[in-house]
Amino acid sequence: MQIAIIGGGAAGFFAAIHAKENHPQSTVTIFEKSKKVLAKVKISGGGRCNVTNGCTDIKELSEAYPRGNRKLRKAFGTFNTKHTMEWFESRGVALVTQDDNCVFPVSQDSQSIIDCFLNEIKRLEINLEMSKGVKRIESLGEQIELAFSEQTLVFDKVIVTTGGSPKRSGLDWLEKLGHQIEEPVPSLFTFNMPNESIRELMGIVIENPSVTIQGTKLKSDGPLLITHWGMSGPAILKLSAFGARILGEMNYEFKTQVNWINVQNTDLVLSGLKAIAADHPNKILSNFRPYMLRERLWHYLIERCGLSKQSTWGQTGKKALNKIVNILTNDIYEVSGKTTFKEEFVTCGGVSLESIDFKTMQSKTCPNLYFAGEVMDIDGITGGYNFQAAWTTAFVAGKLL
Numbered sequence: 001m002q003i004a005i006i007g008g009g010a011a012g013f014f015a016a017i018h019a020k021e022n023h024p025q026s027t028v029t030i031f032e033k034s035k036k037v038l039a040k041v042k043i044s045g046g047g048r049c050n051v052t053n054g055c056t057d058i059k060e061l062s063e064a065y066p067r068g069n070r071k072l073r074k075a076f077g078t079f080n081t082k083h084t085m086e087w088f089e090s091r092g093v094a095l096v097t098q099d100d101n102c103v104f105p106v107s108q109d110s111q112s113i114i115d116c117f118l119n120e121i122k123r124l125e126i127n128l129e130m131s132k133g134v135k136r137i138e139s140l141g142e143q144i145e146l147a148f149s150e151q152t153l154v155f156d157k158v159i160v161t162t163g164g165s166p167k168r169s170g171l172d173w174l175e176k177l178g179h180q181i182e183e184p185v186p187s188l189f190t191f192n193m194p195n196e197s198i199r200e201l202m203g204i205v206i207e208n209p210s211v212t213i214q215g216t217k218l219k220s221d222g223p224l225l226i227t228h229w230g231m232s233g234p235a236i237l238k239l240s241a242f243g244a245r246i247l248g249e250m251n252y253e254f255k256t257q258v259n260w261i262n263v264q265n266t267d268l269v270l271s272g273l274k275a276i277a278a279d280h281p282n283k284i285l286s287n288f289r290p291y292m293l294r295e296r297l298w299h300y301l302i303e304r305c306g307l308s309k310q311s312t313w314g315q316t317g318k319k320a321l322n323k324i325v326n327i328l329t330n331d332i333y334e335v336s337g338k339t340t341f342k343e344e345f346v347t348c349g350g351v352s353l354e355s356i357d358f359k360t361m362q363s364k365t366c367p368n369l370y371f372a373g374e375v376m377d378i379d380g381i382t383g384g385y386n387f388q389a390a391w392t393t394a395f396v397a398g399k400l401l
């Protein structure tokens, strides 16, 4: 059996390895259009490669995927984060799980993952053809013809692992085979706030605020990082992932509401502040921080309310306390534009999951053609979830059922 893998990225290597292990008599060839393989693995996780996530609960795991959630949940039954960790560790790549559940090689170097893959393809005698991009695919009934710039070759099975395409036109060749395409838009970006003075607080992290987008149902929480251009951190990246499409439609111009203390009951907050004022009337407003807020943030918020930092809690009347409640629980910022997160970004959209039989990853329109990785309409939040989707789908596709 002649098997072709189109794309030498994370999903391509993993699919090739499993295809060859499942079908040892076959010839497996990876075709990579560029001069480099595993380029994204190399730069991933700031060069450390966040290879998977420590979460082993399948339901919880699948919730990290704004697109592909339900289908992946089933596929994780076959190959999940636990299997990924075992797979790499059994091949000599020691892994470590950080406190935030992100899993990295102990070497803290993505090259360990690349070396593991290169050793595996050598051991299994998988062919690798670089600078050989596939231009077109044609179904010949049971077989598949791949067109390269100077030749065409015929295969029995083909796995497409070409990764995310930021442009719709990059998916035309797959659409021509009858696959439905979900419009690609960026996911995992940070919010630009060019007109907001909060940027002065750059570098501070707020542990667990909740953040929403005005006029939508989008909501997330988790650490929020103030940057010199606006806001970032897991809470914002999660919002950008779940809101990838809606925020794109808004042309990245919207208002975000921050609840700095993540307490929704404003009456409770007001009575808490009243108690502080009653118990500590002589304390200076800026020196006595409610909810253990970061000092720089608290000072900024007092000024944002138009209150004097030097006044005392006892001097803070009902109106001022209400202002504080409002700023703590519903602080509104104008977002204008996005910045791609330097550590990890992915494409929302791609080949529609409706066009794929997820039990096998086989195309519903082109027999013996399979898909794995980000070329499909699957993407996750940050934390090793995107690679996990690549490993899981490549594992299933590599069965070539």
Ligand SMILES: Cc1cc2nc3c(=O)[nH]c(=O)nc-3n(C[C@H](O)[C@H](O)[C@H](O)COP(=O)(O)OP(=O)(O)OC[C@H]3O[C@@H](n4cnc5c(N)ncnc54)[C@H](O)[C@@H]3O)c2cc1C
Pocket: 006, 007, 008, 009, 010, 011, 012, 031, 032, 033, 034, 036, 037, 038, 039, 040, 041, 043, 044, 045, 046, 049, 050, 051, 052, 132, 133, 134, 135, 161, 162, 163, 164, 342, 343, 344, 345, 346, 372, 373, 374, 375, 383, 384, 385, 386, 387, 388, 390
């Ligand atoms: C900067 C950055 C950091 C990231 N860090 C992490 C991280 O730490 N953890 C995580 O889980 N995710 C991370 N991601 C996301 C992750 O890298 C991707 O989700 C993952 O690489 C997808 O794997 P893939 O094999 O589907 O696609 P890719 O890795 O993009 O590989 C696709 C390959 O196919 C080739 N190709 C494309 N078209 C053709 C063609 N026509 N013919 C032949 N070859 C072709 C491409 O050149 C490429 O080599 C990061 C992404 C970025 C951009």
